[in-house]
Amino acid sequence: MSVDAVRFLNDLKELRSFGAAGSGNGVVRPAYSDADVAARGWLAERMQDAGLRVEMDAMGNLFGLADETSILLGSHSDSQPEGGWLDGALGVIAALEVARVSQWPVSVVSFQDEEGRFGVTTGSAVWSGHLSQDHADELKDHDGIRLSEARQAVASMVTGPINPKQFQGFIELHIEQGPTLDQSGEQIGAVTDIVGIRDMKVTFEGQQNHAGTTPMHLRRDAFQALATFNQTLNERLRNVVTPQTVWTLGHVSLHPNASSIVPGKAVFSMQWRDADAGRLGRMEKIIRETAEEIAAARGMVVGFGQMLGLEPVAMDTTLRQAVETAAETVTPGKWRQMPSGALHDATNVARLMPVAMVFVPSIGGISHAFEEDTHEADLVVGVEVLAQAVVNLG
Amino acid sequence: MSVDAVRFLNDLKELRSFGAAGSGNGVVRPAYSDADVAARGWLAERMQDAGLRVEMDAMGNLFGLADETSILLGSHSDSQPEGGWLDGALGVIAALEVARVSQWPVSVVSFQDEEGRFGVTTGSAVWSGHLSQDHADELKDHDGIRLSEARQAVASMVTGPINPKQFQGFIELHIEQGPTLDQSGEQIGAVTDIVGIRDMKVTFEGQQNHAGTTPMHLRRDAFQALATFNQTLNERLRNVVTPQTVWTLGHVSLHPNASSIVPGKAVFSMQWRDADAGRLGRMEKIIRETAEEIAAARGMVVGFGQMLGLEPVAMDTTLRQAVETAAETVTPGKWRQMPSGALHDATNVARLMPVAMVFVPSIGGISHAFEEDTHEADLVVGVEVLAQAVVNLG
Numbered sequence: 001m002s003v004d005a006v007r008f009l010n011d012l013k014e015l016r017s018f019g020a021a022g023s024g025n026g027v028v029r030p031a032y033s034d035a036d037v038a039a040r041g042w043l044a045e046r047m048q049d050a051g052l053r054v055e056m057d058a059m060g061n062l063f064g065l066a067d068e069t070s071i072l073l074g075s076h077s078d079s080q081p082e083g084g085w086l087d088g089a090l091g092v093i094a095a096l097e098v099a100r101v102s103q104w105p106v107s108v109v110s111f112q113d114e115e116g117r118f119g120v121t122t123g124s125a126v127w128s129g130h131l132s133q134d135h136a137d138e139l140k141d142h143d144g145i146r147l148s149e150a151r152q153a154v155a156s157m158v159t160g161p162i163n164p165k166q167f168q169g170f171i172e173l174h175i176e177q178g179p180t181l182d183q184s185g186e187q188i189g190a191v192t193d194i195v196g197i198r199d200m201k202v203t204f205e206g207q208q209n210h211a212g213t214t215p216m217h218l219r220r221d222a223f224q225a226l227a228t229f230n231q232t233l234n235e236r237l238r239n240v241v242t243p244q245t246v247w248t249l250g251h252v253s254l255h256p257n258a259s260s261i262v263p264g265k266a267v268f269s270m271q272w273r274d275a276d277a278g279r280l281g282r283m284e285k286i287i288r289e290t291a292e293e294i295a296a297a298r299g300m301v302v303g304f305g306q307m308l309g310l311e312p313v314a315m316d317t318t319l320r321q322a323v324e325t326a327a328e329t330v331t332p333g334k335w336r337q338m339p340s341g342a343l344h345d346a347t348n349v350a351r352l353m354p355v356a357m358v359f360v361p362s363i364g365g366i367s368h369a370f371e372e373d374t375h376e377a378d379l380v381v382g383v384e385v386l387a388q389a390v391v392n393l394g
Numbered sequence: 395m396s397v398d399a400v401r402f403l404n405d406l407k408e409l410r411s412f413g414a415a416g417s418g419n420g421v422v423r424p425a426y427s428d429a430d431v432a433a434r435g436w437l438a439e440r441m442q443d444a445g446l447r448v449e450m451d452a453m454g455n456l457f458g459l460a461d462e463t464s465i466l467l468g469s470h471s472d473s474q475p476e477g478g479w480l481d482g483a484l485g486v487i488a489a490l491e492v493a494r495v496s497q498w499p500v501s502v503v504s505f506q507d508e509e510g511r512f513g514v515t516t517g518s519a520v521w522s523g524h525l526s527q528d529h530a531d532e533l534k535d536h537d538g539i540r541l542s543e544a545r546q547a548v549a550s551m552v553t554g555p556i557n558p559k560q561f562q563g564f565i566e567l568h569i570e571q572g573p574t575l576d577q578s579g580e581q582i583g584a585v586t587d588i589v590g591i592r593d594m595k596v597t598f599e600g601q602q603n604h605a606g607t608t609p610m611h612l613r614r615d616a617f618q619a620l621a622t623f624n625q626t627l628n629e630r631l632r633n634v635v636t637p638q639t640v641w642t643l644g645h646v647s648l649h650p651n652a653s654s655i656v657p658g659k660a661v662f663s664m665q666w667r668d669a670d671a672g673r674l675g676r677m678e679k680i681i682r683e684t685a686e687e688i689a690a691a692r693g694m695v696v697g698f699g700q701m702l703g704l705e706p707v708a709m710d711t712t713l714r715q716a717v718e719t720a721a722e723t724v725t726p727g728k729w730r731q732m733p734s735g736a737l738h739d740a741t742n743v744a745r746l747m748p749v750a751m752v753f754v755p756s757i758g759g760i761s762h763a764f765e766e767d768t769h770e771a772d773l774v775v776g777v778e779v780l781a782q783a784v785v786n787l788g
Contacts, residue, residue, distance in 0.1 A: 179608065179609075180609065181613055210761055210762075211642040212667050212736045213761070214572055214759070215640065223624075223644070224624070226621075227625060230617075231625050243609065246605065247610075248605040251653045252646055252651050254645065259642070259665050260644060271605055327474030339609075341607040351606070365603070
């Protein structure tokens with residue numbers, strides 16, 4: 001089979017017109033907004049034209065179903081409040097194009113609220129049973145609007161629950177939300193895992209004091225504890241991590257945060273991600289031990305907040321093999337295996353069936369911004385790899 | 395001569411009753427408040443009883459003048475919005491007691507607004523000519539009240555300008571606003587210098603990015619730059635500083651300060667203090683060079699804000715000698731030379747005449763808080779050293 005690159009790119013650009021930001025390629029198409037609902041209406045027509053049976057569940061997840069047991073392709077068509085035109089949309093339109101040309105049964109999905117107006121990947125979380133509809137309905141957006149109210153905007157399109165048993169597996173094509181492929185000059189990332197995440201607040205409490213009259217050796221300076229913790233942690237983690245592991249101190253709050261006062265308290269966020277749950281645990285041990293050591297050596301108190309986390313999800317071996325073989329066929333030598341450091345609907349869908357993911361490069365690694373973009377040649381390679389992966393599975 | 399310890403302590407306690415906070419020993423006696431004006435009225439009477447001629451300048455600096463050329467003793471009687479009972483008050487009441495018993499001419503001063511309701515040591519700054527009255531009058535407090543309005547509260551007491559030429563020198567007794575004497579068990583600090591201060595904002599600008607998808611080696615993380623800068627700076631300053639030098643990063647602001655985002659920007663305060671202007675300059679060079687090096691190595695931009703500063707003031711050799719000899723006489727072996735890391739009226743007065751300072755211990759090093767206190771025995775040693783210093787100069 002052969003995809004129609006021009007039709008595919010035109011569809012992608014037409015979807016962009018729903019909520020077009022008027023600023024470059026950007027879109028403003030949050031879940032359940034007028035632009036999102038209109039886009040779902042347009043997608044439903046495209047699915048029907050492709051010979052698929054259109055169904056929508058109560059969350060607004062939109063499916064174009066093949067008549068028989070099929071492979072499910074897709075992603076999401078909602079956007080960040082200020083989003084790129086490809087994040088989610090690419091995977092949906094590529095799925096539509098593959099469904100049109102495939103000799104094997106292919107179904108298409110656009111999940112709802114992947115971008116988290118009401119939570120995190122809310123639409124696929126409810127479909128997968130990770131989150132109950134009742135629980136989800138209580139969630140509120142930043143304006144205090146409940147999900148139960150917001151989803152009335154798609155009520156007229158709802159047909160009922162969609163049974164996951166009709167799908168053999170799920171493949172999601174997505175723009176890489178990072179710079180790896182762009183910097184390496186490769187066209188395809190065959191995802192190995194969606195990494196797990198751990199996140200907790202850490203607090204050092206020392207002694208607030210006068211920055212002029214408190215000698216250095218008598219200080220219990222919470223910022224100094226934080227800086228030393230950071231440097232010691234970086235050294236110690238090197239023995240444990242892989243090149244794909246990441247860790248971040250993104251939030252820091254000193255008290256009282258004044259130039260003439262030795263800070264008595266530092267509260268900061270400690271976040272780390274890896275594809276291996278065991279490694280996440282080993283990192284946690286090092287983080288806690290290092291913080292406790294630094295605090296004890298300086299006569300300080302260390303506190304650890306609630307530990308938040310999501311488990312890593314490994315891609316299915318068979319689907320991944322189909323993707324990798326397809327990548328080597330379509331763009332020989334110009335693809336790589338890589339983990340996904342960002343969350344995707346595939347994490348939820350993995351509870352129901354085998355999943356795999358395919359990445360295309362993001363120019364400059366830009367994500368969640370109007371400037372997000374991918375060269376058209378790479379977009380076309382992306383849809384071709386997706387189509388070839390279906391062939392390889394067939 | 396011999397001071398009357400009971401009378402001295404009683405006066406000190408009576409002054410505390412003006413603005414007594416009802417919380418331990420604390421006082422609420424900001425410049426020009428009702429409590430401050432009442433305290434100045436009470437002080438004026440005590441000065442008169444001591445045989446001094448009472449005068450007040452337009453700022454509200456209150457003088458009790460000897461008839462002939464004299465040594466000036468004193469400090470300030472205004473307080474922080476939530477102040478200790480000794481900060482300033484001790485030096486004024488001790489001066490009053492010494493004036494009563496001294497065979498040599500002694501004048502007494504209580505400067506106004508040392509605690510900076512309108513600025514920094516505003517009363518002595520205007521008296522010393524460091525700040526013009528017109529300029530000072532435009533200053534506003536946190537409630538938007540102008541100094542020109544506020545000082546109307548003392549207008550009825552104003553007699554006119556006080557000529558500094560009648561004073562041979564100035565000695566200020568003050569509670570140490572730090573833990574050095576308390577921790578060493580010594581009773582007196584003979585101040586060598588009031589340290590100079592340098593303060594500037596520094597900014598590292600890197601690249602804000604996704605904390606999941608940006609590999610560690612591609613990050614330009616502003617917090618990491620800050621932490622590395624701090625550790626490198628600490629190492630490098632060790633070759634330049636004395637045990638009295640202090641430096642502080644008290645304020646840190648990350649952008650966007652979110653746990654899932656690699657911080658693109660860090661703005662922080664860099665403050666350092668030392669008694670030697672040359673050393674302050676060498677430290678500045680190291681600070682700037684280190685920040686530039688770290689930024690260059692990480693592909694970042696470093697920015698330096700406006701450099702704020704006050705020059706160090708060395709105490710006068712003769713006055714200092716008189717204080718040190720007095721300390722050795724009154725409390726042999728239980729005193730030390732030390733710099734003042736905090737600012738005092740003496741910094742301004744040094745523009746007009748030779749100055750020296752004497753410290754007594756602060757229990758636990760507490761300052762600018764209701765809990766501030768000093769053992770009575772140490773208060774008495776303080777006034778005795780002040781009296782003996784006058785004898786030594788006589």
